Every structure is written in C-alpha cells, then in structure tokens.
Amino acid sequence: xxxxxxxxxAREFLPILAEGVGVTVALTLCALVLATALGVVWALLxxxxxxxxxxxxxxxVNVIRGIPIIVQLFYIYFxxxxxxxxxxxxxxxxxGLGVAYSAYMGEVFRAGILAVDHGTIEAAESLGLSRLRILxxxxxxxxxxxxxxxxxxxxxxxxxxxxxxxxxxVAEISTQSRLIASSTFKNQEVFTLxxxxxxxxxxxxxxxxxxxxxxxxxR
Amino acid sequence: xxxxxxxQKSFGANQVLNGITMRVDxxxxxxxxxxxxxxxxxxxRCVNGLEGYQGGxxxxxxxxxxxxxxxxxxxxxxxxxxxxxxxxxxxxxALGNIIEAPIFALGEARASAEAHGRALLARVxxxxxxxxxxxxxxxxxxxxxxxxxxxxxxxxxVLFDEPTSALDPELxxxxxxxxxxxxxxxxxxMVVTHExxxxxxxxxxxxFMDAGRVVEAGAAAAVLGAPREPRTQDFLRRVxxxxx
Numbered sequence: 001x002x003x004x005x006x007x008x009x010a011r012e013f014l015p016i017l018a019e020g021v022g023v024t025v026a027l028t029l030c031a032l033v034l035a036t037a038l039g040v041v042w043a044l045l046x047x048x049x050x051x052x053x054x055x056x057x058x059x060x061v062n063v064i065r066g067i068p069i070i071v072q073l074f075y076i077y078f079x080x081x082x083x084x085x086x087x088x089x090x091x092x093x094x095x096g097l098g099v100a101y102s103a104y105m106g107e108v109f110r111a112g113i114l115a116v117d118h119g120t121i122e123a124a125e126s127l128g129l130s131r132l133r134i135l136x137x138x139x140x141x142x143x144x145x146x147x148x149x150x151x152x153x154x155x156x157x158x159x160x161x162x163x164x165x166x167x168x169x170v171a172e173i174s175t176q177s178r179l180i181a182s183s184t185f186k187n188q189e190v191f192t193l194x195x196x197x198x199x200x201x202x203x204x205x206x207x208x209x210x211x212x213x214x215x216x217x218x219r
Numbered sequence: 220x221x222x223x224x225x226x227q228k229s230f231g232a233n234q235v236l237n238g239i240t241m242r243v244d245x246x247x248x249x250x251x252x253x254x255x256x257x258x259x260x261x262x263x264r265c266v267n268g269l270e271g272y273q274g275g276x277x278x279x280x281x282x283x284x285x286x287x288x289x290x291x292x293x294x295x296x297x298x299x300x301x302x303x304x305x306x307x308x309x310x311x312x313a314l315g316n317i318i319e320a321p322i323f324a325l326g327e328a329r330a331s332a333e334a335h336g337r338a339l340l341a342r343v344x345x346x347x348x349x350x351x352x353x354x355x356x357x358x359x360x361x362x363x364x365x366x367x368x369x370x371x372x373x374x375x376x377v378l379f380d381e382p383t384s385a386l387d388p389e390l391x392x393x394x395x396x397x398x399x400x401x402x403x404x405x406x407x408x409m410v411v412t413h414e415x416x417x418x419x420x421x422x423x424x425x426x427f428m429d430a431g432r433v434v435e436a437g438a439a440a441a442v443l444g445a446p447r448e449p450r451t452q453d454f455l456r457r458v459x460x461x462x463x
Contacts, residue, residue, distance in 0.1 A: 119306035123365075126267050127320035127372060128295035137323060141310045 020176035034098025039105025093165035112147035152209030227274030253428035299369030359390030376407035
C-alpha cells in the first residue's frame with residue numbers, strides 16, 4: 001500500500017465512512033443519555049436506605065453487568081419482535097448499549113454519592129433544608145465533581161463499544177467499513193481508515209478526561 | 220429555650236445517654252464538659268434532631284424535637300449547629316455557604332440574604348472574603364464562616380459541638396473571640412468544649428457529664444472553681460494540669 005494509493009482510496013471511501021461516523025456519534029450520544037438517566041435512577045435507589053428498593057436494583061445491575069453487550073443486543077433486536085416489540089436497528093442499539101452502560105454508570109454514580117462528606121449532609125440537615133434540596137443542592141453537585149473522570153472513561157468505552165451494534169446491522173463505522181472491505185477486498189486500507197476515524201473521536205475524549213481528572217481529582 | 224428531660228439514648232446495647240435532664244434558658248451560655256465518650260456530642264446532636272432517642276423528651280422553644288416528623292425542619296430553623304469539622308459546603312463560596320439555607324429553607328430573597336450574609340461575614344472578621352472557597356481558608360476562617368452560616372438562619376439558639384477541637388492551637392483564639400462576642404450580644408448558646416478558660420469566662424452555667432449522666436451542674440465559677448463531686452475534681456485536675 002503506497003501513500004498516494006492510500007490517499008486515493010481514502011478519498012473514495014471516506015464519504016461512505018463519514019455516514020458511519022455520524023451514526024456512531026448519534027448512537028453513542030443517545031445511548032449515553034439513556035445510560036446516564038437510568039444510571040442516576042439506579043444510584044439513587046441503591047443509596048436510598050430502603051432495603052426493598054436496594055436489593056432488586058442490586059440484582060438488576062448484576063444481571064445487566066453479567067451478560068455480554070452483544071447478547072443483550074441480539075436479545076433486543078431478534079427476540080423482542082417475537083413478543084410484539086418491533087424496533088429499528090438503531091433503536092435497538094441505543095436501548096441495548098444504554099441499558100448495558102446504565103449498570104456501569106450507576107455504579108460510578110453510587111460511588112460518587114457515597115464519597116460525599118457526610119458532615120456536609122448533616123450540616124444541611126441541621127440548617128433545616130428539605131431532603132430534596134439536600135440531594136440537589138448539596139449531594140449531587142459534590143458527587144458530580146467526584147464522578148466526572150470515571151464518567152468520562154465510561155463514555156470512551158461506550159464510544160468504542162458502539163461498534164458492537166454492527167452485529168445488529170446498525171450502519172455505524174464498523175459496519176460501513178466491513179461492507180466496503182467485502183466489496184473491494186481492500187481490507188488494509190479500509191480498516192486503517194476505520195481505526196483512524198475511531199481515534200479521531202476517542203483521542204479528544206481521552207484528553208478531555210485527563211484534564212477533568214487534573215482539575216477535580218485533587219479535591 | 221432548650222429543655223431536656225430524662226433523655227435516654229443508646230447505640231445498640233451501648234447506653235450513651237442515661238437520663239439527662241438539663242435546660243438552657245433564653246440568653247444563657249451553657250458549656251457542657253466531660254471526658255471523651257461521655258455523651259456530650261450525642262446530647263447536642265439530639266437537641267438538633269441529628270440523632271433520635273429512645274426515651275425522655277427534648278423540647279426547643281416549646282416544640283418537641285422528633286427527627287422522624289416533618290416538623291423537625293421547623294425546629295432546626297430555631298437552633299443552628301456549629302460542627303467540630305466545620306462541614307462547610309466545599310462547592311460553594313463563603314457567601315454561598317451562608318446564603319444557602321436562608322434562600323432554600325426560609326425562602327428569603329437572594330438580595331436580602333446576600334446583604335445579611337455580608338454583614339455576618341464582617342461580624343466574624345471576614346469582610347471581603349465573600350468569594351473565597353472553603354479550601355482557600357484556614358481552619359479558623361472556615362469555622363468562622365460556619366458560625367456565620369449558623370447565624371444566617373436568625374436562630375434563637377446556637378449549638379457548638381467542640382468548635383475548636385479540630386483547629387491548630389494558634390487558630391483557636393479567633394474562633395473563641397467570635398463566640399465571646401455572640402455571648403455578649405445575648406445569644407443563647409449550648410457549647411460542648413474542652414476550652415476550660417472559655418467556659419470559666421463566658422459560661423453562665425457549666426454541666427459536667429460522665430458516662431452518659433450529668434454528674435454536676437451549676438454556675439461556672441462553682442463547678443470549675445470549687446467542684447463538689449470527686450469525678451469532676453478528678454477530670455478538672457487532669458485537664459488543667461495535663462503534665463502534673
């Protein structure tokens with residue numbers, strides 16, 4: 001593979017791969033929103049102090065963590081239609097990745113909430129703040145600072161794991177590159193491009209997380 | 220103002236408070252002293268509803284303190300608390316710490332809460348430090364912000380839980396000076412402390428506790444100067460002459 005030949009191939013393949021980049025970004029962002037929202041719910045339930053809420057959520061999280069993402073995607077895309085729930089590949093990808101990552105996000109958020117200095121919560125109680133205010137004004141703002149670096153790491157992993165949605169035909173970067181490779185047999189060029197595109201997305205995120213760690217890690 | 224009657228409190232099998240009866244009248248400064256583990260801090264935390272209790276009653280301004288009932292928030296607005304480890308909100312500035320509860324618990328307007336907050340910071344000797352983060356302040360300064368935060372609720376009494384115990388020795392004086400000022404202005408104060416000279420100088424009454432009971436209580440000069448109980452005498456001898 002010569003450089004000029006590679007650049008010519010790149011010019012030809014990039015427009016198709018660019019569509020994949022758009023899908024990868026959209027899939028990652030949608031799954032991130034779902035994973036974050038569900039993760040917050042899991043974390044709040046698990047730190048609620050109510051045994052009847054904590055135990056089921058603990059088991060749910062363990063089950064989600066215990067099943068490979070790829071199997072969860074198969075299940076949502078191929079089994080749910082048998083139960084009358086028809087989803088597009090993209091929808092199934094968002095739900096599968098979002099639910100799978102909600103387990104990891106939930107654990108990160110729970111650790112963050114537990115790491116908040118209990119003295120500040122007592123101070124807030126002693127000042128007569130309501131439970132909701134204590135949560136939103138005292139606990140969560142402190143937890144967010146603690147949680148940002150591991151949250152960023154999960155985001156990077158989610159971006160890469162979005163490639164698993166190719167097994168259910170979501171047209172993201174990996175799917176598009178395999179399609180091109182199988183029709184042109186230019187495996188080396190195509191998959192090098194795919195790797196470079198992922199790096200273009202993930203390296204900025206990695207640098208961002210490193211900065212967040214520097215900024216919040218010391219407090 | 221604060222009436223405690225036959226208070227019983229245990230953690231599991233460990234009886235921490237065993238029939239405490241005492242009161243703090245309006246405008247009075249009462250210091251609670253005693254060896255560590257005697258239940259002083261637990262007693263204070265029961266007054267604010269941070270701890271529940273198994274028997275007896277605690278009343279603040281005539282209202283029963285019961286942490287399981289929603290009215291506890293109204294009680295807490297009457298008595299503020301200052302903690303040993305300051306417990307400032309690390310994500311809010313000095314002024315932000317002070318105005319938090321007036322705005323979000325009392326519903327005060329931000330502008331008036333800020334004006335009051337600035338005045339309180341000046342009162343504790345921290346004028347101009349409104350924008351400082353807790354991590355930028357010394358322990359003594361943090362504790363003075365915490366006192367201002369407690370005062371921002373316009374409480375009828377302030378509880379102090381060993382307010383100088385976590386401070387470097389050279390920073391103790393500035394916090395005690397603020398507390399002395401408060402006492403002079405007639406604030407009702409219940410102070411758990413190891414600062415005997417502060418107690419002697421500022422307290423109207425001193426309560427000596429040991430093993431969850433009130434051993435001796437009375438005028439500061441009497442309890443600290445001429446204690447009747449052997450346990451009080453023994454404690455004061457050890458505290459006042461640690462090398463003797």
